[in-house]
Amino acid sequence: MTVTTRVALATSAPGLDEDPDMPALLEALRARGLDAVAAAWDDQDFDWSGCAAVVIRSTWDYALRRPEFLAWADAVQAVSWLDNPAGVVRWNTDKVYLRDLAERGVPVVATRFIAPGEEAVLPDGGEFVVKPSVSAGAYGTARYTEAQRDLAAGHVAALHDAGATVMVQPYLSRIDEGERGLVFLGGAFSHAIRKDPLLTEPGVVDNDRVPHPNLRPHRPSAAELALARAALAAVPERQEELLYARVDIAYADDGSPVVMELELVEPNLFMDHDAEGPARFADLVHRRTAARAGVRT
Ligand SMILES: Nc1ncnc2c1ncn2[C@@H]1O[C@H](COP(=O)(O)OP(=O)(O)O)[C@@H](O)[C@H]1O
Ligand SMILES: [Mg+2]
Numbered sequence: 001m002t003v004t005t006r007v008a009l010a011t012s013a014p015g016l017d018e019d020p021d022m023p024a025l026l027e028a029l030r031a032r033g034l035d036a037v038a039a040a041w042d043d044q045d046f047d048w049s050g051c052a053a054v055v056i057r058s059t060w061d062y063a064l065r066r067p068e069f070l071a072w073a074d075a076v077q078a079v080s081w082l083d084n085p086a087g088v089v090r091w092n093t094d095k096v097y098l099r100d101l102a103e104r105g106v107p108v109v110a111t112r113f114i115a116p117g118e119e120a121v122l123p124d125g126g127e128f129v130v131k132p133s134v135s136a137g138a139y140g141t142a143r144y145t146e147a148q149r150d151l152a153a154g155h156v157a158a159l160h161d162a163g164a165t166v167m168v169q170p171y172l173s174r175i176d177e178g179e180r181g182l183v184f185l186g187g188a189f190s191h192a193i194r195k196d197p198l199l200t201e202p203g204v205v206d207n208d209r210v211p212h213p214n215l216r217p218h219r220p221s222a223a224e225l226a227l228a229r230a231a232l233a234a235v236p237e238r239q240e241e242l243l244y245a246r247v248d249i250a251y252a253d254d255g256s257p258v259v260m261e262l263e264l265v266e267p268n269l270f271m272d273h274d275a276e277g278p279a280r281f282a283d284l285v286h287r288r289t290a291a292r293a294g295v296r297t
Helices: 013-018 022-031 060-079 086-092 097-103 146-161 173-177 222-233 277-293
Strands: 006-011 035-040 053-056 112-114 128-132 142-144 166-170 179-185 188-195 244-251 257-263
Touching: 006 022, 013 035, 013 060, 022 035, 022 277, 053 277, 060 086, 086 097, 097 257, 128 146, 142 146, 146 166, 173 244, 179 222, 179 277, 188 222, 188 277, 222 244, 222 257
Parallel strands: 006 035, 006 053
Antiparallel strands: 112 166, 128 142, 128 166, 179 188, 179 244, 244 257
């Protein structure tokens, strides 16, 4: 009897149909002899303990159910191997991690965090952004002009009422030149994309925005690569074990690159923008799974 090694790619109900990376990743894993399956993270019938590895991919709906999601990550890690590890997932699902990066000297978007109950101080000059610290797909996120401070204060109050910690940032207008997304696999740079800004209209919260408008391949500058590597080196949890990472970078008004987001949970890896990406991903998963089982590949 041959025992095949099962690897699950964890997704969500919407992700099962809509994750653009999923078909290529499943195919590449299967081409290496792995029994690769996609399963929604909240599928009660799926047996995670039967998997040699569970790789989080498109669990897009975690933001509104974070405690449940973190409990799931802990439970899976207890019976299988979770990529990325549960501690990383816990740290990285709340953008207060930007504070940790800043404390470790990594340039990030200047951010004021306002917890529920704290006074909502909004910037005096220039356009700014209001968003919840736990969010994905620009959920609950809006840009405001100085003249829209009352509107913005209402947004902050609504987020606080919902229990969210609010982030206030200057609106980085140079994002018109594109936000960069640098993808790393197994700690090595793999490929990068550039995309258009999402917050094109001030004063509007739109939870149905296209998350990655006008995607195109991007060749990162040396400064962007150095920033992304510095961000990864500042991850406080098991950084050497990260299977995948995406570092999102925008430019501040002074022309320096800053981290907008470090995505270690469910980043779109833009596999259709790199012909070798799925093979690189599948080789890594295959090699790491075999190494944990003590098998030579
Ligand atoms: N400070 C900012 N300046 C300019 N654009 C921003 C800013 N913050 C967020 N955005 C826009 O909103 C999008 C979503 O915000 P982001 O912080 O990446 O959270 P998430 O992707 O988790 O929803 C970004 O891709 C960017 O287009
Ligand atoms: Mg983002």
